[in-house]
Amino acid sequence: MQKYSVFSLIKNAFKGHKDWEVAWKDPTPKSEYDVIIIGGGGHGLATAYYLAKEHNITKVAIIEKGWIGGGNVGRNTTIIRSNYMHDENGLFSEFGMDLWRNMSQDLNFNVMFSPRGIINLAHSDAQMNAYSRRGNSMRLNGIDAVLLNREEVKKIIPMADFSENVRFPIFGGLMQPSAGTARHDAVAWGYARQADSMGVDIIQNCEVTGFDISNGKILGVRTSKGDIKAKKIGLCVAGSTNILAEKLNMTLPIETHLLQACVSEPIKPILDNVVTFGAGHFYCSQSDKGEMVMGGDLDGYNSYAQRGNLPTLQHVLTEGIAMFPFLSKLKMLRTWGGIMDMSMDGSPIIDKTHIDGLYLNCGWCYGGFKATPASGWTFAHTIAQDRPHELNEGYSLNRFSTGHLIDEKGLGTKTWIS
Amino acid sequence: MLHIKCPHCGLRSQNEFSYGGDATIKRPELNKEVSDQDWDNFVYLRKSPRGKHLELWQHISGCRQWIKVERDTLTHEIFKTLKANEEL
Numbered sequence: 001m002q003k004y005s006v007f008s009l010i011k012n013a014f015k016g017h018k019d020w021e022v023a024w025k026d027p028t029p030k031s032e033y034d035v036i037i038i039g040g041g042g043h044g045l046a047t048a049y050y051l052a053k054e055h056n057i058t059k060v061a062i063i064e065k066g067w068i069g070g071g072n073v074g075r076n077t078t079i080i081r082s083n084y085m086h087d088e089n090g091l092f093s094e095f096g097m098d099l100w101r102n103m104s105q106d107l108n109f110n111v112m113f114s115p116r117g118i119i120n121l122a123h124s125d126a127q128m129n130a131y132s133r134r135g136n137s138m139r140l141n142g143i144d145a146v147l148l149n150r151e152e153v154k155k156i157i158p159m160a161d162f163s164e165n166v167r168f169p170i171f172g173g174l175m176q177p178s179a180g181t182a183r184h185d186a187v188a189w190g191y192a193r194q195a196d197s198m199g200v201d202i203i204q205n206c207e208v209t210g211f212d213i214s215n216g217k218i219l220g221v222r223t224s225k226g227d228i229k230a231k232k233i234g235l236c237v238a239g240s241t242n243i244l245a246e247k248l249n250m251t252l253p254i255e256t257h258l259l260q261a262c263v264s265e266p267i268k269p270i271l272d273n274v275v276t277f278g279a280g281h282f283y284c285s286q287s288d289k290g291e292m293v294m295g296g297d298l299d300g301y302n303s304y305a306q307r308g309n310l311p312t313l314q315h316v317l318t319e320g321i322a323m324f325p326f327l328s329k330l331k332m333l334r335t336w337g338g339i340m341d342m343s344m345d346g347s348p349i350i351d352k353t354h355i356d357g358l359y360l361n362c363g364w365c366y367g368g369f370k371a372t373p374a375s376g377w378t379f380a381h382t383i384a385q386d387r388p389h390e391l392n393e394g395y396s397l398n399r400f401s402t403g404h405l406i407d408e409k410g411l412g413t414k415t416w417i418s
Numbered sequence: 419m420l421h422i423k424c425p426h427c428g429l430r431s432q433n434e435f436s437y438g439g440d441a442t443i444k445r446p447e448l449n450k451e452v453s454d455q456d457w458d459n460f461v462y463l464r465k466s467p468r469g470k471h472l473e474l475w476q477h478i479s480g481c482r483q484w485i486k487v488e489r490d491t492l493t494h495e496i497f498k499t500l501k502a503n504e505e506l
Contacts, residue, residue: 242466253462301437304468344462400462
């Protein structure tokens with residue numbers, strides 16, 4: 001594989017950029033693989049990469065219905081953080097933060113990881129107490145957390161509404177300085193390029209139409225490009241999880257919902273951090289191009305539409321304007337919607353299933369992007385060793401029936417309530 | 419924007435309603451032995467189909483009645499609305 005560096009860039013510039021190798025091949029599927037990963041998004045590509053890198057399993061195929069990186073990894077708000085209270089989420093995400101910090105070097109692909117810090121704003125004394133508790137829990141798990149008072153927040157984001165007569169005054173905030181953002185497409189492409197170079201077949205425009213199962217054991221998949229045998233199959237299909245589960249006669253603790261996000265026209269640098277509104281659900285950062293990247297609530301009803309409705313967008317942006325009044329002056333450049341695999345406790349599932357050789361990776365709700373490396377790493381371990389790693393033991397499929405839920409937000413099963 | 423025809427009030431905008439989830443889920447019968455699996459099915463497991471979906475909505479900013487809506491989860495087309503005690 002051609003190494004990307006400033007020297008290869010200069011060399012290729014003299015040749016008019018005509019001699020670059022393709023970043024990944026376009027192979028026809030073989031008749032059999034050791035492992036098939038269904039879903040060529042961030043999580044699927046990362047899983048294939050870590051299967052090859054950590055477990056020396058290279059007879060692997062990624063089967064993608066559309067094109068790689070065309071799903072939620074291509075349309076998220078790029079936030080990376082590990083500011084969770086529960087041990088399962090905190091330790092898992094912080095393991096991921098280490099992978100993020102080294103990702104550009106590891107993949108030889110600039111993923112533009114930018115640890116600019118995230119601030120969750122608090123708007124009452126009670127919320128400050130809750131943040132103080134969460135911050136302490138984070139620090140016990142080795143995650144950086146700083147509780148900021150009103151004046152400290154004002155120094156960092158003076159453009160927020162600090163006037164006295166507002167409905168939700170800013171009392172302070174909880175900051176994770178090591179959190180940040182990354183270039184989402186680069187993450188998918190970086191993993192794809194490295195996986196391909198280690199022998200993984202990336203098969204695009206290939207839809208899975210069914211599964212070949214005998215005596216409770218998986219034997220292969222049926223696809224639009226023919227039947228493919230495999231000893232092990234991993235599902236990494238996010239919002240399409242329920243559709244494939246139906247083909248497997250499985251009913252899962254997952255509902256598929258719609259989430260919108262949007263970007264404004266580009267403006268000069270104003271916001272250095274990721275900031276979230278604490279009296280509702282709104283988050284905002286500024287991209288390197290200058291666009292304000294914003295998102296918030298789910299639309300709130302089951303949907304596979306990949307496009308949203310305006311009332312939710314209006315609601316979300318009302319919260320944004322309450323936090324940053326200057327946003328009201330901006331023109332909207334682009335809005336989009338994607339479908340989320342909402343689990344019944346808001347935490348993901350990375351586990352084996354009752355079918356021998358079939359593994360499940362789903363339930364990422366609206367927090368899948370930041371989990372990409374840790375999810376791929378632990379899912380690869382789960383597939384290779386046929387048992388979960390201690391980092392994803394808590395993300396079991398049967399935790400719902402045994403009562404070991406990881407209900408970070410305390411919302412219960414009503415995933416559409418934000 | 420969704421336009422939902424409340425069986426009590428007529429056609430209203432989505433803003434007046436709040437969502438209540440899958441309407442086909444049945445609570446296990448009271449005063450009878452409930453297996454863990456039955457309870458699991460009721461509380462956690464959802465088909466979440468792509469296509470026709472019968473769901474509960476509440477006309478929260480209108481008559482406050484719970485209603486059933488048959489809606490396509492891919493196209494958002496609404497086929498039918500029913501009172502809560504009516505079956506398809």
